[in-house]
Amino acid sequence: MLTSIPFILALAPLIGLAIGLYLDRHFRTKPWLGIVFCVLGFVAGVRETIKIVKLSQLED
Amino acid sequence: MDQARPGRDVLDRSLRTSWIVAGALALTLASTQPYDALALLAGEVISTLHFIFLRKIVKLFTEKRGGLALAIIGKVLVVYGGLFALMTWDKIRYAPLCAGFAIPFAVLFLKSMQLAFGAGPASLTRRAKGAMLILAVVGASALATTAHAQTSGPAQKEHSAAQAASAQAAPAASHEAATELPNWLVLLHDFNPGNAVIGWLEKNQIIVFAWIAGLLFLFVSWLAMRKPKMVPGPFQNAVEWMVESLEDVAGGLLGSHIERHFPIIGALFFYILTINLLGIIPGMKSATSSLDLTLALALITFLYVQFWGIRNLGIVGYLDHLAGSPRDAIGWMMLPVMLPVHILGELAKPVSLSCRLFGNIFGEDTLIVVFVSATALCLKAGLTALAVPPMAGITALFMMLQTLTSIVQALIFSLLATVYLYMMLPHEEHAPEEAHASH
Numbered sequence: 001m002l003t004s005i006p007f008i009l010a011l012a013p014l015i016g017l018a019i020g021l022y023l024d025r026h027f028r029t030k031p032w033l034g035i036v037f038c039v040l041g042f043v044a045g046v047r048e049t050i051k052i053v054k055l056s057q058l059e060d
Numbered sequence: 061m062d063q064a065r066p067g068r069d070v071l072d073r074s075l076r077t078s079w080i081v082a083g084a085l086a087l088t089l090a091s092t093q094p095y096d097a098l099a100l101l102a103g104e105v106i107s108t109l110h111f112i113f114l115r116k117i118v119k120l121f122t123e124k125r126g127g128l129a130l131a132i133i134g135k136v137l138v139v140y141g142g143l144f145a146l147m148t149w150d151k152i153r154y155a156p157l158c159a160g161f162a163i164p165f166a167v168l169f170l171k172s173m174q175l176a177f178g179a180g181p182a183s184l185t186r187r188a189k190g191a192m193l194i195l196a197v198v199g200a201s202a203l204a205t206t207a208h209a210q211t212s213g214p215a216q217k218e219h220s221a222a223q224a225a226s227a228q229a230a231p232a233a234s235h236e237a238a239t240e241l242p243n244w245l246v247l248l249h250d251f252n253p254g255n256a257v258i259g260w261l262e263k264n265q266i267i268v269f270a271w272i273a274g275l276l277f278l279f280v281s282w283l284a285m286r287k288p289k290m291v292p293g294p295f296q297n298a299v300e301w302m303v304e305s306l307e308d309v310a311g312g313l314l315g316s317h318i319e320r321h322f323p324i325i326g327a328l329f330f331y332i333l334t335i336n337l338l339g340i341i342p343g344m345k346s347a348t349s350s351l352d353l354t355l356a357l358a359l360i361t362f363l364y365v366q367f368w369g370i371r372n373l374g375i376v377g378y379l380d381h382l383a384g385s386p387r388d389a390i391g392w393m394m395l396p397v398m399l400p401v402h403i404l405g406e407l408a409k410p411v412s413l414s415c416r417l418f419g420n421i422f423g424e425d426t427l428i429v430v431f432v433s434a435t436a437l438c439l440k441a442g443l444t445a446l447a448v449p450p451m452a453g454i455t456a457l458f459m460m461l462q463t464l465t466s467i468v469q470a471l472i473f474s475l476l477a478t479v480y481l482y483m484m485l486p487h488e489e490h491a492p493e494e495a496h497a498s499h
Contacts, residue, residue, distance in 0.1 A: 003414075003416075003472065004472075004476055005415070006413055007412035007415060007416050008408050008409075008412050010413050011408050011411050011415065012404055012405065012408040015404060015407050015408055015411060016400075016404050019404075033290075037400065040397070040400045040401050040404055041404045041408070042404070043397075043401050044400075044401040044405035044408060045403035045405070045408060047401060047405055048405045048408060048409075051483070052479075054481075055479065055482075
């Protein structure tokens, strides 16, 4: 289960970036939403990681 | 003489050995490809500088002395700047540069392994013997490369002419890079290129192999449970044991919810397992080595988890969960930030699930393709002694590893699906001491 941490950490900002760039193209706000969503994705990744670590500690 | 520091000693010796190896390789290459030899040496220089700077940084950091920032800036400028400058010079190819850069790492790895197995620095006579051996190998390879360059000169020209002709004749056939072993559908298509049905099957081979795995899975289950007995036979016993073990592991996490959710968790595990193991049979292919199938499986899991989230928490509770359960003013103020963060976190789960499964299986398949191609190349070049025992042996070892990876990846996929489900289900009726899933 802990092995999913690197995937989550690496992929969450990328997903955020993809969503941000898509929204940027719609609202013509390049590159701001891309940056904001990338950072939010990173925060989400860290949050998920903390959740996973807590859960694995609970199991131990 | 002060106390020997093993770490530093190993690094020094590794760097020295790596210079000997790099020098020998560069000498071998110098007569035929001088720029490659130069690139190799440049890579070695950069790598040595990298280790020297790294040692300096670690020393400054552990001894808490000044000049740490200076050392870091120096490393970045010299090592990365140097690498960048070398890469922008178009006469230098990447492959020898990377090889030169990797030599000290490889030597350090081998030396550390040697130390780990209890062998210290070799005695002088053994070193002399080793040096003689290296010299002999380098001399032989230098002779071989020069001889090869002399003989393959005209042959290469013929080859390139033939290639040009074939490229003109059949442009589609010119990009034949082997990235996967041919399966029976590809072979069938090669022998019957005009057949529409076989053409369609070959084009959609991922779906075909996924079907085959599904049918196989159904057939095995039917065979095992055709006439269930109270005292099971060996086959029924084996299948029951597998199902019960998985149910135990997943049940440790889900508790009383396991009965409702085990069908999908078990189906995911056994379906992925069958698909993965199918790839080991020659002529077959793991459908999970395609991102399409793994993404589909991950999306099924994602939708299932979200559906149960909504069903258990209700629409309002689900939205509250997504918003991070705001209960006070600060919580509501953080809503515009927390909502996207939660949604992104949910979206990252299926993507990471699918990428991991795809990456592992695809990597294993590619590894085996590389070693099978290497064996074939050795056989083609007449090096039977090199092809059969070492290369084929390594391939067989990797196939055993593939069996293990197949099981582990199927287990990880289904267990992560269980964990994601667990995060969405209400936890009140589930005491923490029950959660003893063995990870």
